[in-house]
Amino acid sequence: MSNNSYFSNLGGLPPQTNLLSSKAVFTTSYAVIPGSVMSDIVTSLLPHWEKSRAWIISRPLSGFAETFSQYIMDVQPGGGSARPEPDARAQAAIFVVEGEMVIELDGKPHALRPGSFAYIPAGSAWQVWNSSGAAVRFHWVRKIYQVVDGIEKPPAIFSHEDEVEFAAMPDTDGKWGTTRFVDHNDIRHDMHFNIVTLQPGAVIPFMETHIMEHGLYVLEGKAVYRLNQDWVEVEAGDYMWLRAFCPQACYAGGPGRFRYLLYKDVNRHPALSL
Numbered sequence: 001m002s003n004n005s006y007f008s009n010l011g012g013l014p015p016q017t018n019l020l021s022s023k024a025v026f027t028t029s030y031a032v033i034p035g036s037v038m039s040d041i042v043t044s045l046l047p048h049w050e051k052s053r054a055w056i057i058s059r060p061l062s063g064f065a066e067t068f069s070q071y072i073m074d075v076q077p078g079g080g081s082a083r084p085e086p087d088a089r090a091q092a093a094i095f096v097v098e099g100e101m102v103i104e105l106d107g108k109p110h111a112l113r114p115g116s117f118a119y120i121p122a123g124s125a126w127q128v129w130n131s132s133g134a135a136v137r138f139h140w141v142r143k144i145y146q147v148v149d150g151i152e153k154p155p156a157i158f159s160h161e162d163e164v165e166f167a168a169m170p171d172t173d174g175k176w177g178t179t180r181f182v183d184h185n186d187i188r189h190d191m192h193f194n195i196v197t198l199q200p201g202a203v204i205p206f207m208e209t210h211i212m213e214h215g216l217y218v219l220e221g222k223a224v225y226r227l228n229q230d231w232v233e234v235e236a237g238d239y240m241w242l243r244a245f246c247p248q249a250c251y252a253g254g255p256g257r258f259r260y261l262l263y264k265d266v267n268r269h270p271a272l273s274l
């Protein structure tokens with residue numbers, strides 16, 4: 001598998017001979033949705049989307065306590081949408097895992113391929129089309145932009161993982177590092193999108209617990225991931241949803257590197273209540 005080709009095996013339906021041994025799990029602090037259970041029958045169609053379907057792998061569940069939704073979009077040739085986003089308050093982060101597509105933003109086309117990232121500010125006029133001859137799959141994270149008085153909205157970003165600097169975590173010899181699609185020093189942004197890479201045998205060596213919610217989609221390799229009190233085996237195609245404060249760590253146990261797409265909310269005060 002090349003760096004830029006995240007082969008996904010979503011779709012179809014397991015045969016009747018399949019044993020019910022999936023590692024799907026849903027708890028109050030995290031969920032694991034294995035790629036193997038993302039079958040055809042759990043997709044949704046979306047309003048104003050053509051020749052397209054979505055695996056909705058994360059959504060706010062309890063009103064205000066969770067803030068983002070994440071989809072894997074499957075768009076067939078000729079498909080897409082002239083009105084993709086129904087909520088003018090929602091910003092979008094997009095990461096392509098398979099195929100080629102075009103996003104039109106304010107009338108200007110941007111070509112995307114596997115490894116491409118797009119950030120689309122809230123309230124933008126955008127469209128997305130698959131004008132290639134093959135299916136396209138991409139991640140789409142939606143979150144209402146948290147406006148702050150005196151701080152302007154960030155502009156759009158179109159980039160590719162090959163163009164973004166890999167930042168090694170301190171004291172890890174580059175064995176654990178992050179590719180950051182959004183500038184971490186830019187206070188205008190209220191969400192980040194990274195690719196985390198661990199070399200074989202590398203670890204997240206402590207139980208991180210923090211206010212950020214996460215969506216983690218495994219792009220490559222395998223590992224055992226610590227989620228709250230459990231160790232869970234994950235591999236390419238699996239998805240993890242983590243609520244705020246869910247303790248997390250990781251051991252990259254496969255023969256190759258382990259990489260995942262990481263969403264997190266950042267840079268804003270938590271809402272208070274009386």
Ligand SMILES: NC(=O)N[C@H](N)C(=O)O
Nearest residue numbers: 196208212214248262264
């Ligand atoms: N699970 C993770 O990869 N967490 C990251 N270190 C993070 O929160 O940035």
